[in-house]
Amino acid sequence: MHIRPRSHDDLQQLVEVLWRTHDQDGYPAHWPNDPASWLTPPGHLAAWTARTSDAGVVGHVGLAAPDPVAPPLVTRLVVHPDHRGRGIADALLVTAEAAAGTAAAVPTLRLDVTEETPGAWRLYERRGWRLTHRSPADWTKPDGTVPTMRWYEKHLR
Template sequence: MHIRPKADSDGPGCLALLLEVHRTDGYPRYLPDDAPRFITPPYESAAWVAEEDGEIVGHVGVHEAAGDPILDAAQRATGLGAEQLAVIARLLVAPLTRRTGLGQALLETATSHARMRGRRAVLDVVQDAAAPIALYEANGWTRLEPLSLEVTDRNSLDLWVYLGPE
């Protein structure tokens, strides 16, 4: 597998991966109507994909912290401003490539990118997502606090906010 920066032409492959992960794992819990914008939002500052035999099998993004729902929790824990934080998001690994170290490699790619830009990495994860939580904690991420996020008029997500290792 090869990890490389995401290109504009990766949109269809990233969308296919997102839909596969949603069908398999229920992530994201509430698939937005505009799934292409979800996988490549305007506040994404960097992103990478993993390819195997020309197919996108992994994805991770780094988002600007300003305006992100986890910003307050991250600031309480670190005392850092939004410009000193980076949100790791949209970590996706194709089901058939799991348990190969790809999730860890994508997480480290994004976290290293944040560090190189002088930013501390943060992320959120649904509280019942055992496998991602195990990945984050095994890689030195620290659970900060819970967050309830309203997604729609009738739906909310119970999240954990995590702080990346220094």
């Protein structure tokens, strides 16, 4: 597996990875009208892809700063369902954390995840992320329910 900065050429394969993740796990909860653009959220700072020699692009993670007075967010972390359990999510997080840690003004990162995805939040906790609070999401799932979000933070220095 190889992690590298995301390129425009990665987007079509990433949309396929995202579709498989949405189909299997319901992430994102609502399929975006423009999934390639969804991978670049407001305040986008950087993004990386995980590639394998046999499958091409199998994962993605980004950093975004949608709120200029709050720490940046790790965002759009997704790993193709057929390639999970191989350390890809860990490697993507290491890359995002390292990149943010080299920026003088970024001592802390944040992320959020739904309460109903214990595999994801266990990954973050295992990697040293600290749960700061839970709150209702500012969006609804397709069935109209409002999920509970778990907010995490990691101090990089």
